[in-house]
Each structure stands twice: as C-alpha cells, then as structure tokens.
Amino acid sequence: MNIVEIQVSEEYKNERIDKFLSTVNNEWSRTQVQLWIKDGLVKVNDRLIKTNYKCQVDDNIVVEIPEPEALDVVAEEMDLDIYYEDQDVLVVNKPKGMVVHPAPGHMSGTLVNGLMAHCKDLSGINGVLRPGIVHRIDKDTSGLLMVAKNDMAHESLVQQLVDKTVTRRYKALVHGNIQHDHGTINAPIGRDKVDRQSMTVTNVSSREAVTHFHVIDRFEQYTFVECQLETGRTHQIRVHMKYIGYPLVGDPKYGPKKTLPIDGQALHAGILGFEHPRTKEYLEFEAPLPAEFLNVLEQIKNNR
Incomplete structure (x- = not known):
C-alpha cells in the first residue's frame, strides 16, 4: 500500500477534501477519493473524516492508496500492424478506435489484449493491465507506439521520454x-x-x-x-x-x-523515433495517414 502525505496551503482553505485531493493530484478522481474516505484510507491530522470535511490551512492529510485490483487480461488474436520487433522492443501502428490497454469494465479488444497473444514477453513495470506499455495515444488517435518487451527496455524508453529525446x-x-x-x-x-x-x-x-x-x-x-x-x-x-x-x-x-x-x-x-535500449542505435519509423x-x-x- 502506497502512502501519500499532503499539506494544505492557504489557497485551498475551506475546500471540500474530496475536491481538494482530486485537484492536487489529477490522477485521482473525486469519486475514487470519496471511496477511499469511506474506507478509512484518508486521515486529517491523524483523524478519520467524512467526504464533506472542509480543509484548513496546514492540515496534514495522509492518503493510503490501496494496491490495484489484480485483473486477468486475456490474450486475443489480432491482426496487428507491427513495424518493428526484436528481443527488447516492438513498434506497432495502432488503428483508430482501439483502446491501448484494458481498464475495469473494458477488458477486451484493446491493444494489450492483442500484444499478449502476439508475444509472451512484455515488461511488467506497469502491472497486469498495462504490460509493455511505455506511452499511450487516445482511442480515436491512430499511429505508432513503442512497446517494451522487458524491464530493461521499459526503463530506458521511459527515461528517454523524461529526457525529451523521443521523436513524436x-x-x-x-x-x-x-x-x-x-x-x-x-x-x-x-x-x-x-x-x-x-x-x-x-x-x-x-x-x-x-x-x-x-x-x-x-x-x-x-x-x-x-x-x-x-x-x-x-x-x-x-x-x-x-x-x-x-x-x-x-x-x-x-x-x-x-x-x-x-x-x-x-x-x-505518424513519426516515432528513439534510441534502441540495447544497441543505442537511433531508430525512426513513419506510418502513413489512414484512409479516413x-x-x-x-x-x-x-x-x-
């Protein structure tokens, strides 16, 4: 379980705690925060509170983030448009309309489902729902994605994104x-x-x-x-x-x-370029515009 500690500043005085937490961390939805509060996973100054609690300046908020639910992702045979593949990385041209990775309530037909049928060796850094996924594009955006087939490659590609050296x-x-x-x-x-x-x-x-x-x-x-x-x-x-x-x-x-x-x-x-994690060679790929x-x-x- 991951523990996050947050201090309330003057600008958030008297703001509801569920709204405050979903604002300071945009990865957390307000609904999710409310569930955590009801489950006793959020404390203010070492005390349990309700969802309508109003924040005060210098409140010390501690959030215990539960481990994500382990959900089985089923491999599905798909006709993937693979542009490059070796022992470390894979480059795929995702069609418009396809979701990149599964999520609760949307567990099939995603790129990850297809990748799991295509190759058995995907990095595990992003967990069970996002194996191999280094970066994403929206469902209705088409184009090239790099996929990591082991943790070494994943860490290298993520660092390149952080260093802003990936061409996109x-x-x-x-x-x-x-x-x-x-x-x-x-x-x-x-x-x-x-x-x-x-x-x-x-x-x-x-x-x-x-x-x-x-x-x-x-x-x-x-x-x-x-x-x-x-x-x-x-x-x-x-x-x-x-x-x-x-x-x-x-x-x-x-x-x-x-x-x-x-x-x-x-x-x-349309264009994706990066340094190969193992060989250090710069690779660049281009996918043409889709017919639509x-x-x-x-x-x-x-x-x-």
Whole structure:
C-alpha cells in the first residue's frame, strides 16, 4: 500500500477534501477519493473524516492508496500492424478506435489484449493491465507506439521520454486558417475542475506541456499541420490546439459539433523515433495517414 502525505496551503482553505485531493493530484478522481474516505484510507491530522470535511490551512492529510485490483487480461488474436520487433522492443501502428490497454469494465479488444497473444514477453513495470506499455495515444488517435518487451527496455524508453529525446510527430487537421508557418505552444495542462474527464490549460495542479507545430497546407476553413511533442500530457495536442483557437476536426470533446465527416479527431501519430535500449542505435519509423484521414483531406482539397 502506497502512502501519500499532503499539506494544505492557504489557497485551498475551506475546500471540500474530496475536491481538494482530486485537484492536487489529477490522477485521482473525486469519486475514487470519496471511496477511499469511506474506507478509512484518508486521515486529517491523524483523524478519520467524512467526504464533506472542509480543509484548513496546514492540515496534514495522509492518503493510503490501496494496491490495484489484480485483473486477468486475456490474450486475443489480432491482426496487428507491427513495424518493428526484436528481443527488447516492438513498434506497432495502432488503428483508430482501439483502446491501448484494458481498464475495469473494458477488458477486451484493446491493444494489450492483442500484444499478449502476439508475444509472451512484455515488461511488467506497469502491472497486469498495462504490460509493455511505455506511452499511450487516445482511442480515436491512430499511429505508432513503442512497446517494451522487458524491464530493461521499459526503463530506458521511459527515461528517454523524461529526457525529451523521443521523436513524436503527429499530423492533424484543425479548424481555422493558421497564419503563422511555425509556432510553439508552451502552456501547462491539468484536469478541468468542472469536467473531470477533460483536460485544460491551467496553472492549478498542472504540468508543463510544450507542443511545436508547423503548417503543411492551408485551406479556406481548415489547416493541415504537423505537431511535435516535447512533453506528453493527456490530450496534449487536442487541448493546445483548442487553446490557441484551432481545435481539431472531428474532436468530440474539444472541437465544435459541426465538422467534417470523420469519426473522432483527425490526429495521427505518424513519426516515432528513439534510441534502441540495447544497441543505442537511433531508430525512426513513419506510418502513413489512414484512409479516413486521407479521404477528408481529399474532400477539402477538391472544394478549395
């Protein structure tokens, strides 16, 4: 069981403890915190409290985080689009509509289910639900992912992500006509305080987020861009492009409702590069745009 200790600062005085804890750690949902409180896993100044407790300045909060429930992940035969594989790493092109790893209530049809049928040796650092998974892309984002087949490779790839040496370039189609050929968005991202399922640019309980972009092509109402991630926050490109006024076409969470005929955001992780954990050779892979994305581009080109 992992124990986390948190001190309450002046800005959170009189805030409900469940809201406070889900704000300071955006990995914790408010519902999850409430369950921990009811199970006696949260103490304030060495005393058990209720979910409606109002925080006071200098309160010492101790949270006992229970071990995740061990859930069996079933291997499922899938026709995976493997770009590279050796004894240490695997690079796969994830199709749009596929979830990367299982979660309670969604235990089949994920990339991990397919990987477990494809190869038996995946790193165990991320536990039973995420074997081999070093980084993720959203369900409706297509493109390349690196997978670790042992713990040595996993630790190396994660460190490269921390050191910002992994190349991750995405193609995106956005609403509006971006006038600048190049740009950098440096704006911290955290959990939206109103909608906990969404991320937003905020200075409260946020993490550094940097996205570079350049324009590939312009249309009357749209712009085709390539985005390069310097950091890897949840929904980063989707949130950043909305923040500067150019939301992704088809994005059901951050974009306008009236958009082009595409199922989910027009976003593709097309280029992935990293240093091989064992050989130290730099490897780079490129996956072409999926047919649906190409069809939408062709449609707006023909209407230009």
